[in-house]
Amino acid sequence: MQERVASFGFELKGQSGSARLGLLTTPHGVVRTPAFMPVGTVGTVKALYFDQVKAAGADIVLANTYHLMLRPGAERVARLGGLHTFMRWDGPILTDSGGFQVMSLSKIREMSEEGVRFRSHIDGSRHMLTPERAVDIQCLLGSDIQMQLDQCIELPAERREVERAMELSLRWAERAKRVFETRAAPGQALFGIVQGGTDEELRQRSADALVGMDFPGYAVGGLAVGEGQELMLRTLDGVLPRLPTTKPRYLMGVGTPSDLIKSVQRGVDMFDCVLPTRNGRHGLAFTWNGKVNLRNAIHAEDTSPLDPQSSCPAARDYSRAYLHHLIRSGEFLGAMLLSWVNTAFYQELMAAMRVAIAEDRFDAWAEETLSKIE
Amino acid sequence: MQERVASFGFELKGQSGSARLGLLTTPHGVVRTPAFMPVGTVGTVKALYFDQVKAAGADIVLANTYHLMLRPGAERVARLGGLHTFMRWDGPILTDSGGFQVMSLSKIREMSEEGVRFRSHIDGSRHMLTPERAVDIQCLLGSDIQMQLDQCIELPAERREVERAMELSLRWAERAKRVFETRAAPGQALFGIVQGGTDEELRQRSADALVGMDFPGYAVGGLAVGEGQELMLRTLDGVLPRLPTTKPRYLMGVGTPSDLIKSVQRGVDMFDCVLPTRNGRHGLAFTWNGKVNLRNAIHAEDTSPLDPQSSCPAARDYSRAYLHHLIRSGEFLGAMLLSWVNTAFYQELMAAMRVAIAEDRFDAWAEETLSKIE
Numbered sequence: 214m215q216e217r218v219a220s221f222g223f224e225l226k227g228q229s230g231s232a233r234l235g236l237l238t239t240p241h242g243v244v245r246t247p248a249f250m251p252v253g254t255v256g257t258v259k260a261l262y263f264d265q266v267k268a269a270g271a272d273i274v275l276a277n278t279y280h281l282m283l284r285p286g287a288e289r290v291a292r293l294g295g296l297h298t299f300m301r302w303d304g305p306i307l308t309d310s311g312g313f314q315v316m317s318l319s320k321i322r323e324m325s326e327e328g329v330r331f332r333s334h335i336d337g338s339r340h341m342l343t344p345e346r347a348v349d350i351q352c353l354l355g356s357d358i359q360m361q362l363d364q365c366i367e368l369p370a371e372r373r374e375v376e377r378a379m380e381l382s383l384r385w386a387e388r389a390k391r392v393f394e395t396r397a398a399p400g401q402a403l404f405g406i407v408q409g410g411t412d413e414e415l416r417q418r419s420a421d422a423l424v425g426m427d428f429p430g431y432a433v434g435g436l437a438v439g440e441g442q443e444l445m446l447r448t449l450d451g452v453l454p455r456l457p458t459t460k461p462r463y464l465m466g467v468g469t470p471s472d473l474i475k476s477v478q479r480g481v482d483m484f485d486c487v488l489p490t491r492n493g494r495h496g497l498a499f500t501w502n503g504k505v506n507l508r509n510a511i512h513a514e515d516t517s518p519l520d521p522q523s524s525c526p527a528a529r530d531y532s533r534a535y536l537h538h539l540i541r542s543g544e545f546l547g548a549m550l551l552s553w554v555n556t557a558f559y560q561e562l563m564a565a566m567r568v569a570i571a572e573d574r575f576d577a578w579a580e581e582t583l584s585k586i587e
Numbered sequence: 588m589q590e591r592v593a594s595f596g597f598e599l600k601g602q603s604g605s606a607r608l609g610l611l612t613t614p615h616g617v618v619r620t621p622a623f624m625p626v627g628t629v630g631t632v633k634a635l636y637f638d639q640v641k642a643a644g645a646d647i648v649l650a651n652t653y654h655l656m657l658r659p660g661a662e663r664v665a666r667l668g669g670l671h672t673f674m675r676w677d678g679p680i681l682t683d684s685g686g687f688q689v690m691s692l693s694k695i696r697e698m699s700e701e702g703v704r705f706r707s708h709i710d711g712s713r714h715m716l717t718p719e720r721a722v723d724i725q726c727l728l729g730s731d732i733q734m735q736l737d738q739c740i741e742l743p744a745e746r747r748e749v750e751r752a753m754e755l756s757l758r759w760a761e762r763a764k765r766v767f768e769t770r771a772a773p774g775q776a777l778f779g780i781v782q783g784g785t786d787e788e789l790r791q792r793s794a795d796a797l798v799g800m801d802f803p804g805y806a807v808g809g810l811a812v813g814e815g816q817e818l819m820l821r822t823l824d825g826v827l828p829r830l831p832t833t834k835p836r837y838l839m840g841v842g843t844p845s846d847l848i849k850s851v852q853r854g855v856d857m858f859d860c861v862l863p864t865r866n867g868r869h870g871l872a873f874t875w876n877g878k879v880n881l882r883n884a885i886h887a888e889d890t891s892p893l894d895p896q897s898s899c900p901a902a903r904d905y906s907r908a909y910l911h912h913l914i915r916s917g918e919f920l921g922a923m924l925l926s927w928v929n930t931a932f933y934q935e936l937m938a939a940m941r942v943a944i945a946e947d948r949f950d951a952w953a954e955e956t957l958s959k960i961e
Contacts, residue, residue, distance in 0.1 A: 259919055261920075293888060513659065514666060530675070534673070535630070535673055535675070538658070538673075539630075541658065542658060544629060545634040545922060546633075546634070
């Protein structure tokens with residue numbers, strides 16, 4: 214158990230090129246960065262016990278405001294003692310604002326200056342998400358790190374449309390910050406989100422304006438939505454130098470192991486993505502020798518484990534033949550074991566990056582690792 | 588780890604009324620009876636790690652010949668080192684013969700004196716199951732206790748039809764025994780299965796004939812298929828006195844906690860059933876205070892656990908509100924936790940029965956327990 218502190222902080226511990234080693238302090242403990250946050254969408258990292266998530270090396274998890282506000286409801290979570298107590302995770306929690314999922318999951322929605330009005334994808338009930346309500350909900354959940362409500366748009370889009378959404382997101386950032394300062398508990402933090410699509414000038418205007426508002430951390434949103442890795446990295450190259458080196462940078466919804474390595478190389482500190490658990494459920498394992506699709510017949514009589522050196526029992530102790538059988542049979546245990554394998558691999562990957570930064574050999578490590586896993 | 592012995596045995600350790608306390612010895616260890624065998628259909632107890640099954644107190648698990656012969660295939664399991672190695676369970680395994688599932692799962696089948704020809708419900712491939720092939724498959728799997736192939740029929744049925752199936756099952760028992768004796772590994776056992784529907788005379792003829800063949804254990808099959816508890820118990824009352832007291836009695840596919848208690852009270856030693864895991868996946872928990880349907884809204888804000896006294900972390904450490912949320916959300920963790928709760932409860936129930944028999948107060952214990960859980 215890490216000591217509980219009622220203040221938020223970020224300390225840079227080392228650097229290797231642009232890659233950064235840091236420590237993020239939250240009311241529920243310390244996060245070693247660069248960090249990958251397993252996604253606990255509705256209050257559970259799918260097919261895993263939180264003990265496994267913790268043992269895999271995760272310091273922090275992400276939960277989705279959109280899902281939790283609809284079910285079981287933010288007020289209900291608060292009455293049940295907050296999200297940490299409800300889902301039995303006593304480490305730091307970051308929550309998104311719900312904006313992205315309103316766009317991707319709710320078919321019926323109406324955007325205005327005020328916020329976004331939408332219907333639940335679960336039961337059709339009507340809801341309104343404003344910058345203020347998003348902060349309220351995240352306060353009710355009790356998350357350590359909140360995200361401002363932003364407007365996510367689908368790419369490609371007209372520049373004018375991207376600009377309009379980016380500017381709306383800036384006005385929402387101000388509103389979020391104002392209400393957050395009156396309502397948040399000590400030590401909780403609110404991050405601003407840089408928007409602007411893949412347009413360098415828009416991204417930089419967004420970043421500069423947010424930095425002017427002085428957030429304790431900055432996220433880069435609206436990437437990894439189909440633009441491709443090259444364009445994503447080029448966008449990061451434009452944005453990251455505008456952000457203060459003293460604050461954590463969080464690249465939202467990213468990504469593959471290669472995405473993580475190349476983004477850390479550019480100075481990103483935090484990530485979240487459903488890839489390790491979603492791919493696990495579909496039979497795809499991440500290993501230090503690349504991806505392994507356990508549905509393939511080649512594994513049917515392979516008694517070797519995925520990785521005899523792994524710290525994860527699921528990767529070390531179970532034969533590929535058994536994993537293949539479980540996945541082909543659609544068994545729970547297949548999803549459980551491979552979500553575990555991938556969650557552990559992502560944490561091993563982050564731990565290896567932190568070591569490479571501490572030893573100031575990140576670029577060499579990255580080159581070598583990318584050649585093995587890609 | 589229990590010592591490996593290459594012989595099968597059953598020792599009666601105590602009795603309370605007709606309820607029996609015993610020890611079953613197999614090549615993979617000892618089974619305390621009365622015993623409930625969690626069902627690992629295709630080589631996994633659904634939504635559980637085998638470590639949890641073991642820690643819950645299960646000494647033995649059941650696996651389904653029908654499922655495993657179709658996928659991954661018995662020969663493949665043998666090449667992979669046998670079922671114990673394949674699924675990573677080093678305790679005793681009982682396999683059924685496949686007969687029951689051919690009837691319930693394969694839509695296209697043709698019964699003859701020779702055996703049953705059928706098509707796989709997975710891919711339509713053609714297969715033939717004979718008494719000899721069922722033994723062969725179970726030898727390839729390496730199960731500690733095999734079941735003879737029998738013909739299961741749907742009830743209600745004409746007496747003549749029940750009689751015909753029972754007599755065919757007896758001829759198959761002889762054929763199974765003959766081939767088993769030439770092919771089984773030391774210490775493996777083959778059980779005969781008493782058939783005859785709910786007809787007392789047919790059941791007794793079946794039991795007497797099987798006893799004449801001298802099996803090391805006897806199963807009662809074809810019950811708990813919709814005839815109701817009263818008729819099931821009346822049938823047991825007719826059969827059990829015909830079986831030798833020195834051999835274990837196994838009531839196949841049974842049942843609810845009440846079924847188990849009342850059957851143990853009549854002298855049954857072994858059970859298997861999908862109820863704890865299937866009900867768990869559907870949100871129904873078994874506890875010492877009866878069944879709890881976690882889908883019900885009454886649990887939505889209940890911070891109490893299912894059973895603070897339970898030996899099972901899932902019953903003890905998680906709030907009903909969280910379990911309710913997980914089940915309502917269709918999350919893996921809901922199925923995982925409630926399958927765990929129920930598997931542990933069934934083992935606690937068997938352990939309590941064993942104590943009550945050892946202390947020769949089974950009837951009093953049964954009355955008190957039934958009044959709480961029904």
